[in-house]
Amino acid sequence: TGNDKAPSWTLVTSHAFDAAWRLAVGALMLATSLLLAALCRFQRLYLHFRHRLKWWMGYLQRKFKKNLSVGAEVDVLSYCAREWRGETPDVKLLRKAYEELAGRLRVQCVRPVKRDHYAALRAVLFQIFSQGLPLPAWMKEKDVVKLPEKLLFSQGCNWIQQYSFGPEKYTGSNVFGKLRKCVELLKTQWTEFSSVKDQHKRGSKCNMLFSDAILEYRLYEALKFIMLYQVTEVYEQLKAKKAVPSLFSLLFCRDTSPDPLSFMMNHLNLVGDTCGLERIDMFILSYSLEVKIKVLRLFKFNSRDFEVCYPEKPLREWPEISLLTENDQHYLIPVF
Numbered sequence: 003t004g005n006d007k008a009p010s011w012t013l014v015t016s017h018a019f020d021a022a023w024r025l026a027v028g029a030l031m032l033a034t035s036l037l038l039a040a041l042c043r044f045q046r047l048y049l050h051f052r053h054r055l056k057w058w059m060g061y062l063q064r065k066f067k068k069n070l071s072v073g074a075e076v077d078v079l080s081y082c083a084r085e086w087r088g089e090t091p092d093v094k095l096l097r098k099a100y101e102e103l104a105g106r107l108r109v110q111c112v113r114p115v116k117r118d119h120y121a122a123l124r125a126v127l128f129q130i131f132s133q134g135l136p137l138p139a140w141m142k143e144k145d146v147v148k149l150p151e152k153l154l155f156s157q158g159c160n161w162i163q164q165y166s167f168g169p170e171k172y173t174g175s176n177v178f179g180k181l182r183k184c185v186e187l188l189k190t191q192w193t194e195f196s197s198v199k200d201q202h203k204r205g206s207k208c209n210m211l212f213s214d215a216i217l218e219y220r221l222y223e224a225l226k227f228i229m230l231y232q233v234t235e236v237y238e239q240l241k242a243k244k245a246v247p248s249l250f251s252l253l254f255c256r257d258t259s260p261d262p263l264s265f266m267m268n269h270l271n272l273v274g275d276t277c278g279l280e281r282i283d284m285f286i287l288s289y290s291l292e293v294k295i296k297v298l299r300l301f302k303f304n305s306r307d308f309e310v311c312y313p314e315k316p317l318r319e320w321p322e323i324s325l326l327t328e329n330d331q332h333y334l335i336p337v338f
């Protein structure tokens with residue numbers, strides 16, 4: 003009987019080994035389960051964050067695209083085919099004008115500009131910044147940030163308190179602080195863009211700037227004020243019997259703008275709100291910014307008014323920018 007039974011120490015060792023093995027297997031299974039659970043949890047978190055990140059990227063792209071006020075380059079003939087269909091005389095004329103752009107004038111692409119009452123100012127300023135043009139000489143010599151106060155205290159133009167910021171209308175005594183901030187922003191941005199020598203970097207900066215509606219609005223109001231300041235300065239010269247550019251004589255001959263106040267109230271205050279720049283305003287803008295603005299007026303194709311320059315005889319050292327317009331209200335930027 004004793005020979006049929008295993009020694010007690012053998013049984014103890016076997017039981018201990020079995021227990022240890024079961025513990026090891028249990029621990030391994032528990033660890034495996036925990037690891038799988040953790041992996042599943044991390045996978046769900048990863049999918050969740052990936053979904054959220056994808057959503058935000060799409061949102062930002064849509065928002066950026068929506069707010070970009072100067073569109074990406076589009077082939078000029080493709081743009082024409084997309085925008086101008088039909089067989090009316092006006093449409094046929096515009097199609098011929100676009101063919102002229104792509105052929106003789108060597109325009110490869112166009113950049114659409116947001117269609118609002120700041121369109122002309124936007125198209126001009128985008129060209130200035132994208133080309134890295136320098137500040138006008140007179141803006142380098144004067145402290146332009148102090149010009150709003152200068153008009154009030156040095157020249158007694160207390161009527162400037164009636165200046166309207168586009169759709170914002172009348173702003174009262176706060177006008178000086180707002181104008182100062184706008185002009186300061188224009189000077190800062192212009193200086194920064196003119197210092198960037200790399201064209202691609204300037205392009206990226208332009209895309210960022212012209213997707214910020216608030217900054218754009220301030221820049222355009224600064225341009226309007228610069229125009230008003232120049233009109234006021236020339237008006238003082240005219241009263242002093244000094245020679246002034248002929249375009250200002252034409253401005254002051256209008257019944258609606260015989261002086262700077264009426265020019266501001268009847269014309270400049272409306273820009274950005276109910277109307278854009280008129281042709282004579284383009285002359286003043288060109289004079290104020292010291293740039294030659296060449297505009298191809300497509301609806302005047304095959305006439306002497308097809309290609310116009312503001313001003314007609316600029317100073318030789320003024321840089322040149324080019325614009326396209328289909329109706330003297332909405333503008334496109336040509337890419338040669």
